[in-house]
Amino acid sequence: MSKLPDKERALGMYQRMSLIRKYEERIYYLFLEGIMPGTIHQSTGQEACAVGMLYDLRTDDHMASTHRPAGHDLAKGVSLKSMMCEMFGKDEGCCRGKGGAMHTGDIEVGALVANAIVGGNLPIAAGVALAYKMQKKDNVIVCFFGDGATNEGAFHESMNAAAIWKLPVIYVCENNLYSATTSIAITCNMQNPAADRAVAYAIPSEIVDGNDVLKVNEAATRAIKRARSGEGPTIIELKTYRHGGHSRNDACQYRPKDEEKHWFDHDPVKNFRDYLITNKLATEEEVEKIDNNIEADIDEAVEYAQHAPFPQIESALTDVYWEGK
Amino acid sequence: MSKLPDKERALGMYQRMSLIRKYEERIYYLFLEGIMPGTIHQSTGQEACAVGMLYDLRTDDHMASTHRPAGHDLAKGVSLKSMMCEMFGKDEGCCRGKGGAMHTGDIEVGALVANAIVGGNLPIAAGVALAYKMQKKDNVIVCFFGDGATNEGAFHESMNAAAIWKLPVIYVCENNLYSATTSIAITCNMQNPAADRAVAYAIPSEIVDGNDVLKVNEAATRAIKRARSGEGPTIIELKTYRHGGHSRNDACQYRPKDEEKHWFDHDPVKNFRDYLITNKLATEEEVEKIDNNIEADIDEAVEYAQHAPFPQIESALTDVYWEGK
Amino acid sequence: MALLSIADALKSAIAEEMRRDPLVFCLGEDEDIPGGMGGAFTVTKGLGDEFGYERVLNTPISEIMLAGVCVGSAMMGMRPVADLQYGDFLFCMMDQLVNQAAKMCYMSGGKVHVPMVMRAPCGASNRGAQHAQSLEGFFTHVPGLKVICPSTAYDAKGLMKQAIRDDNPVLVFEHKLLYGSKRKEKDAISTVTEVPEDDYVIEFGKAAIRREGKDITIVANLLMNYKALEAAQILEQEGISCEVIDPRTLVPFDYDTVVASLEKTGRLMIVHEDNYNCGWGAQLGSWIAEHHIFLLDAPIVRVAAYDVPIPFSPVLENYVIPSKERIVEEARKLMKV
Amino acid sequence: MALLSIADALKSAIAEEMRRDPLVFCLGEDEDIPGGMGGAFTVTKGLGDEFGYERVLNTPISEIMLAGVCVGSAMMGMRPVADLQYGDFLFCMMDQLVNQAAKMCYMSGGKVHVPMVMRAPCGASNRGAQHAQSLEGFFTHVPGLKVICPSTAYDAKGLMKQAIRDDNPVLVFEHKLLYGSKRKEKDAISTVTEVPEDDYVIEFGKAAIRREGKDITIVANLLMNYKALEAAQILEQEGISCEVIDPRTLVPFDYDTVVASLEKTGRLMIVHEDNYNCGWGAQLGSWIAEHHIFLLDAPIVRVAAYDVPIPFSPVLENYVIPSKERIVEEARKLMKV
Ligand SMILES: Cc1ncc(C[n+]2csc(CCOP(=O)(O)OP(=O)(O)O)c2C)c(N)n1
Ligand SMILES: Cc1ncc(C[n+]2csc(CCOP(=O)(O)OP(=O)(O)O)c2C)c(N)n1
């Protein structure tokens, strides 16, 4: 049982989780409508992982995400408008339209360009952490990856480096039981593909209910403290579940219905909402107000993004090499 | 304490170990003389690993080696002459002069082309084992690698695959404490870089004195049995030490002298020789005769190889694609 | 005859070869999970049902292993057909392809060989820089590999069957917008055509002349062949007659067909979606300037993706990838030289 | 002025930059173990002593990590200079170089940049196919990377310093037979020459004319530049005058110097140790045929390694790698056209 958070914190977390949920729902809808280009991997159902892990990072700390980045980006503070503009390929997108749905991020708020190569962000995060260490900064980086990524060579090499150099990096596995359509049970003999392998590097690990934002946040607090004080990396495995398909094209017909039901019942956003009200941290009205504000913000962001200008086509030829600021 | 082997087996093992030792010594000398092209990574000091592991393989079983292949090849049965010809870049070399010192092997006796990419042979061995399984054969493959290779992504991916598919592969780490000039202690937090990581894949493992051929052979016997009977892979970590530098160019000045002394005293060939005599498995004379025969064979092989013809230069352009048999 | 898209033609090729030869098997991430997609583009969907999940392997996300397992099993006589979801991930297995698969036969002095097929979906489709590349240029540069790029359903079936029977490692580039499968992508082209139901193979190294012409020889592969054909239609109305050649396989490359065409036209345009610098077009361009420069009445023209990573925004992506408009414009200029 | 080999020139460049800028650091396998070799070719030997082992990192054998750590630390303002022992292992880190380092600036819309240097020893030296490759062709094909190939000690120092100061990922190809360090290899060329002790950089994209001539323009990099110079000497005696150009950097490439030379000679020969098909010479050849075909009085000639993996046997290796004899022969033929 987690200690009751203070009200402001609790509502802050709720606000972010609800923002992610509603953002993903809207994006889903925009894809259905056929107005959004490309494809998308959504984080609906995994909101507590992003918010719990990132809520206490400083802006100058960093976060490295994956092909499923929206929740992480919003939790780290990438602006809603710039996310939405990016999704539409607009010039005001957080990557000026050059990144896209799998590459959102904004270094200004500590969100690295998201990485669409499974495992590709893991060694990069180690490098970021190494830079902190060399520059004698007390920053930390949180690096997300999926259960499927734990079978990549990049996982192994990154964990080992983080361990031997005691890097201030927190490796967070969001174990949603599937890599695309494949159950982790058939591609790995471990019950806990990230945490059970931590011993192979002598890295401390934790296994946490990834749908309980407070539990996630507590684990984050411990790991951040370790990292900031020079004690090195932590591996955190969060048990969670995505509500939708792997990507836009996935009708998601490979998951047992009872498994889905179990997890849908354990909805991180809804449960936290209930928790807030049951524990009198917020009234129905307060929560509703938060939700309504988010809806309005999203409406506005969509409206804005849809009318925002596309990049000048010549800009396709810039930024291949750095052009200074 | 190992059970006494029967005499024929014991002398057979001794013969192979002595062959490897004398072969490597001669090669070293030929390099010193400047008559041998390229570079070389020698296995002097690691003879018990090769012989203990491979002694009981069938010819139609396979072995996958590394940049340090001579011991493995000789133990698997690659002919001395074809090895020596390869070293001199001759047409009768086991790879027709196209492979070289880091690529010796001969598929006819189950020795894959040795692999000079650290970790590169690990997934290939898994593939060989997968083929056995698909073809319902009871073969096994022994795949060697060094302590340094355990930090490669290829290690992780291969172990995981071998585990989930229960492949008949024996992964053998020859832990000689160094990867080139780098002590394994600074690149890995594990005492036993291979065996301590076996838990991360749920693969059974053993740690064995790699300088004791009988102990190595017992471990091999257990692992071969497991593999042949469909119980899957084993990781065996052999503690050993190379007597010379990493490669021809390495003066080997980074190892503590007392460490060297400790290991040189624990010489696998000399000790096994003493063991044979102490346990009356062989007389001094018998052993000496074996040694002398080997010397004579090596003399002959060198003589032969030096006078053997180089490949026709046009043959450089063949075998890029397979030309049938 | 059956009406098949490229996706279905590839599937039927793989299935027929698996029926014919018990040593053929296929593998990849999400290769064929019941209820799943069948790779990323439906090609292998349903194969598990027919052949069982011992011959249709759903692998971990471990590209080094995936490629290495192909190499090892191929050396033991198996014929793996692997799938990579997106060609961009080839870089994760590059050592196994370039240092191992491509060199194994040679390093062994011809004693072993590696009959494996690696299928790599390629091309830009609004997914951003890491899911968009055309990668031919990297692999045509590797002695020991063969590289093919079917652009019609007929070719897809015949070339895939040939690839599976080939005794060497073959890379198959399949364009995402040409699969023609049900999950329609924006700008996708339907590739559904009549494909023989019986067994046939297409020899490597034989280009196809998709359209005859006398003024300009256009050599273009995959999606760009379609764009070249569209451009040729427009140009025809202006009195410019284009011969459009699809090389179909890049290694081996059919120079003869290009040369024969140049003997008529004297003008060469090369179009590919792979980027300009050191793409396969550079090889063709230089080769012609080495061996048949006196056939040329005008400078060679290469129309290729600009040398930038592929941007996400549709307006930028459309600009970077050669369009029929760009081809038309370059052709007009070329006729004025 | 100091007398330095390329190996020492590189070392002095790295050391000077590390003194100048605390954000520069170096890393690699066996980078500088006391009593060890200093990478595989002595370049980084002794740096640990001066800068400490926090700035001279001896890494595990983990190429993906090595490259990824460069990318991540570079994005945070560090300037990593990594060493790979043998360029052939670039394939083990290819994803981090091509999909990450090269694309990061672009994908971020220009918000981040990746100032990293990856040093890759290249070239054949009797070590067999996996320790022999010339890999320029792979990386010149990647937008977002810069590719340099110094062939003299002076260039090595000036280009390496420029590479470290460059704000983008730079690949440095260093030829094993040109290090000129004490561990003499067979056929190695001494590169010991006078090198300024003070700070200087060499701008990328400026070729060097190593020898002036009027009949044939030979563009050759790394070891091949030396072979071309030897050939030029022989050819001179036959009355054939060769201008020998060293491009020094391949991305960016100095086309202007080549064109200016062709204006005199009208004949182009390209020589590289990288293999023929789709090597960087293909790009140059095709580019000339696209932009300056009318400068050519004769077919372009490319002399490159044959399209095979590099064989071990010295007789075979010598045959596969372009020799001065082959260059001479091709030049004679070229003059007869
Ligand atoms: C190197 C690489 N291989 C394969 C893919 C294709 N792919 C994209 S997401 C995905 C599944 C990832 O699973 P997991 O790591 O569990 O993350 P999740 O999608 O569940 O968040 C795959 C296979 C990729 N993007 N990169
Ligand atoms: C992928 C790759 N990286 C680096 C090297 C260079 N290299 C050759 S041997 C070696 C050390 C290998 O150490 P270990 O695995 O312990 O084997 P050992 O040499 O001790 O037998 C290194 C770094 C290589 N050949 N391949």
Ligand SMILES: [Mg+2]
């Ligand atoms: Mg997952």
Ligand SMILES: [Mg+2]
């Ligand atoms: Mg070792």
